[in-house]
Amino acid sequence: MAVLVTGGAGYIGSHTVAALLERGEEIVVVDNMQQGHPQAVLGGKLYEGDLRDEAFLNQVFEENEIDAVIHFAANSLVGESMQQPGKYYHNNVYGTLCLLEQMNKHGVRRIVFSSTAATYGEPEQVPIREEDRTLPTNAYGETKLAMEKMMRWFDVAHGIKFVSLRYFNAAGAHAGGRIGEDHRPETHLIPIVLQAALGQRPHISLFGDDYDTPDGSCVRDYIHVSDLADAHVLAVQRLRGGADSAVYNLGNGRGFSVKEVVELAREVTGCEIPVRVEARRAGDPAVLVAASERARSELGWQPARAGLREIIASAWAWHQARPHGYEDERV
CATH class of the missing domain: 3.90.25.10 (UDP-galactose 4-epimerase, domain 1)
Structure with missing residues (x-):
């Protein structure tokens, strides 16, 4: 059985692919290459395409025995989201809907979601805890929160269990030196x-x-990207063990x-x-x-x-x- 990594040619996605490879997992990567780099994918099967393309995504699920998904694919620039909220709702929210519908169609019942601390907005207390109020101050955070809520309702209706990982600033590079951070444009x-x-x-x-x-x-709060990758792998293992849906903060x-x-x-x-x-x-x-x-x-x-x-x-x-x-x- 394979793990599907959406956005797996991107920065955190590629480091998660590396972590999965180190554990002997079979991997399928989907990336539309808006921000991804094929060279960053160190192994597995790579498909170049968009989650919003129904025929393409159906093909990926048809051709592979997938038992879990790690979902990174999203636009993530705070400033841009304030200027072009429609782009963020279409790519992030609609793209996630397309993914969840294909998961349900093909009987895949586990998803780990790369969420964000931006779901909290201005914190009521520091450090922020998972039960704190979510009131995003930008469209990017609002779309990520909408994606979390969508997953909750797909769990209620279809039993698709999710782990949402809310984290802060990813940084650093893989110890092997083969992959690192390369955004165009760079905003981090x-x-x-x-x-x-x-x-x-x-x-x-x-x-x-x-x-x-x-x-x-x-x-x-800065976190090494390989530590973030490890958390995503642990979340997959927890869902495979039969755990219920949950939200976790990741931070130092x-x-x-x-x-x-x-x-x-x-x-x-x-x-x-x-x-x-x-x-x-x-x-x-x-x-x-x-x-x-x-x-x-x-x-x-x-x-x-x-x-x-x-x-x-x-x-x-x-x-x-x-x-x-x-x-x-x-x-």
Whole structure:
């Protein structure tokens, strides 16, 4: 039996494929290559296509014996979602509906969902717990919450069990050095900072320095991408064991501000990284830090690469080896 990984050629998806391969799983990857890279898929069977294409998705299920799905495929840029909410509802919500309908049609009853801390919006307390209020402040978070709710009703109606993993900022690169973070355009803080260290950007933009935080910049909980991948694999195993549907936060429980990330990156790289303060971005909460005790106790998840210095160092090794990402032919 195979695990279907949607969006498996993307950043977190490809690291999850690597984690599944290390455990001897049979893998099927579906990706429309909007943000994915075929070179990032280290094994398994790769299909290039869109979840919203009914005939294509039906073919994938017909040709493979799939017993579980890990769902990453979604647009995920907060700023863009505020400007083009329709794009996010069509790709994220409708795409998930198409996937769930095919799962139901073909009798696949397990799905692990790559959700987001953006479902909470401005937190009522820090660290954020799974039972806290969900009130997204941007369209991206709203679509992810809608996808979670859809899965709950497919569970009620059809018995499709789900695990939704809400997490914060993924960062770092695979220890083997073969895969890393390469978005076009790049919007994530750590790779942007490292691009500035490489001289590929004249500076980085600090979007707001007047938040209600110790140094005025946004605070986020950073997790190594391989630790996130491990959590998705553990969630599949839990569903295979007959567990009920559940929602889990994933996080280190320790937040770092934008200014702290930049300063640590300067130490790791030994490079000057100029910073320019700009206006706040719409929909950015001041602080997002997760309480992940539930994932640790029920999934048995223990982040093995929890230090921010280690996370940045692994990303720096990837960017040094491939300064132009997957377009760079050097290994």
